[in-house]
Amino acid sequence: MIVTIELTTRRVLANHLDHPKSLSEHEADFGPINRLSITIDVLRDSGITGRGGAAFPTAKKVEFLLQQRRATRYVVVNAMEGEPAAHKDRMLLATNPHLVLDGAMVLANLLNADSVIVCIAREHVKTITQVKAAIAQRGSKRLQGPSFEVQSPPGRYVAGEESALVHWLNSNETLPQYRPTRPSILQIGRGGVLLDNAETHANIGLIARHGAEWFRSVGTTTRPGTTVTSVTGNGKALVVEVPYGTPIRSILSSAGINYEPRALLLGGFGGTWLDGKHLDVGFDDDSLRPFGAGTGAGVIMALPHESCGVAECARIVDYMAKESARQCGPCAFGLPAMAEDLKALVSGRNATQSLSRLESRSDVIEGRGACRHPDGVIRFVRTALNVFAEDFNHHAAGQPCQFAQSARVSYIPHQSDVKDLEWE
């Protein structure tokens, strides 16, 4: 169950949570949609960065696409949300779907794109229905602009990776692609693709109305605006909207988490661990960089003292290893090997070599996948070895902590269709 609670800065999240805003409610709250537009200058001045994890400047993507001569262009809204600790895209589309569609519409008009494709994992049936209803409401307005459609690929972890998503739209396979040249061009057929996270689109829907200066009025200079953050703790998952740079302590307290956490998982399962003593650090990439952490897709998981960091890592890495697309050897074989070592460490049996093996394998695997999936896991493991160093040493010495067998903080989805890797 996901609940949000009142906060001072609420831009893209709606005030009510029980139903998606209808088009008339949306226009009453935000103003009419028929004259909305955005220029590349406004987009650049706003300094908006992508909300999906990589924090790439959206204006640069658009400029890059505008420089290319292409007969057709597509705008893709990425609401796949394969990250199990994140709930923000679903929350946005379940309350303010038209704001996301507004952002996609103005970007499509800027790029002269004919169609907008909203991608939602097929497991999220309710969200698909809600977005389809919102698109139908817009259809009756006879707006100038792009056509909208919903696509629903299977919701695996890597399915939301941009090349995997575009590959799905082309070939019905959610497999990440090898892209040796950067910047790489995403293509549907021969058409250029602008792909952004749903939250990015929602923010652009607001920038089109209020301008760049308004957008920059909250947040930090390098990361302006707000972040819709999924907070896990206390056995609950909550979504809160806060300006970038808000101290983590106040994000936690506004999410109703009042305990001092042992550690924080930031950014998601491919993210970074941060020691619980750094609660007063601002939640933005520049403030977190000295600690080797980052905001990622806007996820905070607060691990209480009465839990075992090693066991949590083992569960998460096991999940991530099974979510590998198994295209690249280092990821397909390396991640399960790391998961095995972590499992051995949790029980503390036969784990004497495991710690050094985790470190050496991290160096071997890093950077050798076609996508960033293995690199995310390596980052996760490295920061865990750092933050839980003492715990890891105790476990390796055969003295697991008392919580090792009872750890259940992170929510791991059931993986029903995962088979063991077989040689072809």
Added chain:
Amino acid sequence: MRRNVTFRIVVDPIRCDGFGHCAELAPELVTLDEWGYPILQAEAFPQSDRELRRSAQLAVRGCPRQALTVQKIIAAQS
């Protein structure tokens, strides 16, 4: 101004199935990890090194999955 030409080999990790022929054909450029997948030398070598270039070519041609390519890097040198 002289042009400084170097090369390295790169692998398409999706194509690669870990046959390991590259490590046999170009041991100076490729080592294998514990699962048999190639770890390539990250540094670039001068194009003038004919022996290395020959090894790289053998590895590229010998790959049953055609996963390897030689990447030429041309950098202006003042």
